[in-house]
Amino acid sequence: GEDVEQSLFLSVREGDSSVINCTYTDSSSTYLYWYKQEPGAGLQLLTYIFSNMDMKQDQRLTVLLNKKDKHLSLRIADTQTGDSAIYFCAEILGNTGKLIFGQGTTLQVKP
Amino acid sequence: ETGVTQTPRHLVMGMTNKKSLKCEQHLGHNAMYWYKQSAKKPLELMFVYNFKEQTENNSVPSRFSPECPNSSHLFLHLHTLQPEDSALYLCASSQVLQTSGGAGQFFGPGTRLTVL
Numbered sequence: 001g002e003d004v005e006q007s008l009f010l011s012v013r014e015g016d017s018s019v020i021n022c023t024y025t026d027s028s029s030t031y032l033y034w035y036k037q038e039p040g041a042g043l044q045l046l047t048y049i050f051s052n053m054d055m056k057q058d059q060r061l062t063v064l065l066n067k068k069d070k071h072l073s074l075r076i077a078d079t080q081t082g083d084s085a086i087y088f089c090a091e092i093l094g095n096t097g098k099l100i101f102g103q104g105t106t107l108q109v110k111p
Numbered sequence: 112e113t114g115v116t117q118t119p120r121h122l123v124m125g126m127t128n129k130k131s132l133k134c135e136q137h138l139g140h141n142a143m144y145w146y147k148q149s150a151k152k153p154l155e156l157m158f159v160y161n162f163k164e165q166t167e168n169n170s171v172p173s174r175f176s177p178e179c180p181n182s183s184h185l186f187l188h189l190h191t192l193q194p195e196d197s198a199l200y201l202c203a204s205s206q207v208l209q210t211s212g213g214a215g216q217f218f219g220p221g222t223r224l225t226v227l
Contacts (some may be wrong), residue, residue, distance in 0.1 A: 005152070009158065033215050039194055042218040043154075080199065088154070099216060101154040 003053075006089055013110050018076040020105045022089030025070060029091040030105035032065065034074045037086045037104070046074075046087075084109045114138040115219035117202050123225045132187040132222045134202030140210045143185040144216060145177060150200040160185060161208040179222065192226045199223050 001040040003025045029034070031050050037044040049056045049063045056063045062075040068097060073080065076083055088091045115136045126131050136143065145157040150171075153218040159167035185202055203216040204212040 032214070035218075040220075042113070042115075042117075042220040043203075045215045045217065048215050098156060098159070099154075103151075103153045 004089055004091055004100050004102035006087075006105045007104065009108070010095040011105050011108040011110065012079050014079060014081055016079055018074075018079045018083070018107055018109075020074045020076075020087050020089075020107065022074075023070055024089070024091045024100075025088055026091055026093055026100070027070065029061070029093065031092045031094060032072050033061075033090045033092070034061075034063065034092060035088040035101075037088065039085075043088060052094065071085070079107075079109050081109045083107060112215045112221065113150055113218050114185075115202060115204055117200075117219035117222050120220065121221060121223045121225075123227065124189070124225050126192060126194075128192075129188070129190040131189065132200055132202075132224075134184055134185040134187075134219055136217070136219075137205040138156075138204060138206075138217060140204035140206050140217070141181070141182050142205045144178060144203040144205075145185065145187055146201040146203065146218075148221070150198075154201070158187075159208070166208065187222075192224075194226050197224055197226045 005023045034050045035048045036046050037043050047058050060077045064073045086106050088104045089102040090099045118133045126160050142161045147155045156169050158177045163179050178186040190191045199221040201221045202219040205216045
């Protein structure tokens with residue numbers, strides 16, 4: 001079946017690194033995404049990784065993909081209070097354009 | 112700003128009302144989507160349109176009726192809703208149905224719907 005799992009909550013101190021983890025089930029997924037949702041707002045695409053890549057870095061964001069274990073992670077370096085939000089992992093299924101989302105991880109950044 | 116706008120941002124309606132949600136994208140995309148986001152649940156895909164044609168109805172009750180008059184506009188018509196339909200309704204668009212290039216789907220800010 002199609003399922004994406006994330007832990008629900010993560011709390012870090014400002015300046016620390018945050019690591020948000022995700023597991024997915026569909027090994028045929030071509031792209032995997034990280035979205036950010038701030039309170040009262042829609043989802044903002046943060047970054048994505050193609051399934052033939054192991055790592056992608058974009059400024060403070062590092063995405064790691066372990067295809068064998070179907071594990072995806074998002075590392076935020078030097079976490080700021082403005083990074084407090086809900087982070088969603090998502091996989092896309094083949095030709096359907098259907099995105100399967102995890103439940104979201106609430107990141108709380110303490111000053 | 113993602114290039115996807117939704118109106119209204121908030122809507123309160125009774126169970127016997129009829130209302131419509133509107134979504135407009137200014138990105139030149141050809142695929143549009145409706146999602147429902149309820150508290151403590153993953154996002155649920157409701158409908159998918161590709162080049163104005165509906166390609167997916169994810170077992171959505173008929174009290175939700177989508178309409179896509181052109182590739183830039185998407186509506187969700189609501190009638191005789193139930194209190195459990197209260198949620199954030201998100202619209203998204205993508206360049207093509209299969210998001211080649213990895214650009215992903217771009218989301219609007221959502222309409223917060225409350226059904227009394």
